[in-house]
Amino acid sequence: IPVEPFDLVIFGGTGDLARRKILPGLFRRFRAGQMTPDSRIIGAARAPLDADAYREMIRQGIEEFGGPESKDSESLAAFLDRLDYVSVDATVEEGWPRLAALMRDGVVRAFYFSVAPSLFGPLAEKLHEHAIADVDSRIVVEKPFGRDLESARALNRTLAEYFREEQIYRIDHYLGKETVQNLMAVRFGNLLFEPLWNNHYVDHIQITVAETVGVEGRGGYYDKSGAMRDMVQNHLMQLLCLIAMEPPSRFEAGAVRDEKLKVIRALQPVPVHHIVRGQYDAGDGHPSYREEAGNPRSFTESFIAIRAEIANWRWAGVPFYLRTGKKLKARHSEIAVVFKDLPHTIFEGDHARHRNILSIRLQPNEGIDLTVTIKEPGPGGMRLIDVPLDMTFSEALGQEGQDVPDAYERLIMDVIRGNQTLFMRGDEVEAAWAWTDPLIAGWEARNDVPKLYDPGSTGPDDALMLLHREGRRWREIK
Ligand code: NAD
Structure with missing residues (x-):
């Protein structure tokens, strides 16, 4: 149309x-x-x-x-x-x-x-x-919309001198991705998920945005920003909002953005030991971050992992693990909702841990699947295996010959239609900076040195520990 x-x-x-x-x-x-x-x-x-x-x-x-x-x-x-x-x-x-x-x-x-x-x-x-x-x-x-709360406020004020909020479309291309919108369809278009979508049934949530590229030519710019400003404050927080928000009364810009804002405002301050910053080292003939950034003493993070918490009735006690980095093992972005263990297993001899995991993959192959436990087919008795239930219906989602718009084109068409649902409102951006600013100020005041990690790895070991010490593990980056 x-x-x-x-x-x-x-x-x-x-x-x-x-x-x-x-x-x-x-x-x-x-x-x-x-x-x-x-x-x-x-x-x-x-x-x-x-x-x-x-x-x-x-x-x-x-x-x-x-x-x-x-x-x-x-x-x-x-x-x-x-x-x-x-x-x-x-x-x-x-x-x-x-x-x-x-x-x-x-x-x-x-x-x-x-x-x-x-x-x-x-x-x-x-x-x-x-x-x-x-x-x-x-x-x-x-992006970037400011580099801290103060500059974002100044930018909002400047734009507000000439334009009403209804005229301003702050783009975050992650929100334009097919799967991200599908996430909302799955959450709010099915009876099945919403009753489970809370701290009674969800053990934890992981959001990973892993890149294989380094900073390359953008080193000078990136060195003043780092993974927190460049990725977490916008993209990862937007994904977190869509996963965690209350059901809006309508799929409409005002209602959706009100609910996202409440999530950001409910984010708790993060203690130091729940943040792991990393920086890629040289390896395999690749230059180190510091060489690429042209700053031999840089303390900027090219990787960050955070254990965040949302203080409200729905999510109290459920960790949200966020991680993003450059020069990692694979280009892989995923949101995983990991449900709790069964209270009891009735199957004798089954010692494996079976968990339902809803995985929303943003790249490379967009899709949503739900890990469910079934009986292994065949005569081998009651052996349980975990299989993914594909909820993407990939034929409908852009096999050859199908025309699936990518994030930018979809969002630009939304601008022409005058639909702001998938754009960030000024107060959301400010609230996001209000959460990240003290974390950044904290490590700057401590002169925190990021942990080195090998290019092609999954980031520093401390990031693994962030989950291991709580008996959990990161999803594979593959
Ligand atoms: P670029 O440096 O390749 O292009 C900058 C453009 O701005 C050029 O067309 C230049 O002519 C124009 N320009 C510069 N000074 C100007 C002036 N005084 N008046 C009018 N025009 C002027 O930058 P880019 O990579 O295309 O990025 C543009 C914006 O998008 C930046 O804010 C960047 O942070 C953001 N962004 C870029 C990417 C990306 O992948 N390149 C991704 C996300 C966000």
């Missing part, structure tokens, strides 16, 4: 994110027929390009990053026809009147700020000054 006609301006339209994710994603939506014939995309960045040179740049980007669809040269040419380009600098006057002249009435106006956060304020001001944005226009802002 096509969305309303739109003019989408992408500030930073020549940047890495625009070429790798945003435009290839828009091309897929175009091919799926979601862009009306009069919708347009306008790249806006500093480079002095004309529209044809920009189209050529984007054609190359789509061919490189757009997957098999980009081979369809006819639709690619038709898509590129929708592109225009304006050279503007957020900090100077030039170019802005031209952009203003391009805007049309009667279509949705959306502005994607795919630029450094320091430019959010200047861009918002320019859009206002030149009357490019109207009262219904939407702006999309990328």
Whole structure:
């Protein structure tokens, strides 16, 4: 179903994110027929390009990053026809009147700020000054949204000078993933899970986002951020909110975001011994984090594991183990809800621990499965085995020939539709910083040195201990 006609301006339209994710994603939506014939995309960045040179740049980007669809040269040419380009600098006057002249009435106006956060304020001001944005226009802002509570508040205040909260779409692409939305469908579309979704039946929850890549070219930026700011404060906390929130009364932006906010506010302060910070060492011909970051004395964490707790009736006593890191064994993101042990087994000779585990995999192969215990088939007597019950119905979820939108394109279409459910509200982001700030301040005050770990491992041993000492173990990173 096509969305309303739109003019989408992408500030930073020549940047890495625009070429790798945003435009290839828009091309897929175009091919799926979601862009009306009069919708347009306008790249806006500093480079002095004309529209044809920009189209050529984007054609190359789509061919490189757009997957098999980009081979369809006819639709690619038709898509590129929708592109225009304006050279503007957020900090100077030039170019802005031209952009203003391009805007049309009667279509949705959306502005994607795919630029450094320091430019959010200047861009918002320019859009206002030149009357490019109207009262219904939407702006999309990328991460990072601040680096602590104070800077996030300042950013929120700046944006609020020019836009209402209903116009601001703070993107977290983890929320755009098919499986993350499926998690909500499974939780709230079935009777089966909700009665078990609490501290009576859930032993603990694990959220893992493991990457195999290091910081590579981004070392300078990353060294000022670290895993906590770069991954936990946004992505992992958003996942935690969706798992832990109370059922909202409707699947609607206000209701969902109210419930997420309550979870963040109920997060307990984390004691020092429930945090493990790590940094990858050199190994196997790979440089160490410090070499890649160009900072031989860096104390920044490229790995973090946290045992968090939510202080409310539903979750009191249930640990939420969060872990994320770079240069780990495999690229693997998963949320696992690990249910409690059976109170008693009636099967003689069965000494294995059988547990139901609901696993929500975000990458590499998105899907949801539930580990259930059944009888091993065959004549061997009552032998129990654990098998995964696949709840993804993968045929429905993007086998060949199916068109499953990826996170960015889905979220951009939500912006055009005016649906904020899968975007972070200002108060949520601030609450998340309010929880992470004291933890960061704590290790900075202690001059905490991250534990070294080997590239290709599962992180420092201390992270394993975080669970072992409570008789639990991390799920495999595979
Ligand atoms: P980039 O450095 O590749 O591109 C930056 C873009 O901003 C360029 O198009 C440049 O022309 C434009 N720009 C710079 N100064 C400008 C000015 N004064 N006025 C107007 N335009 C200006 O950056 P990127 O990797 O595309 O990232 C953009 C934003 O998205 C950043 O905030 C980044 O943190 C965020 N982000 C990037 C990724 C990613 O994978 N690249 C992922 C998540 C978030």
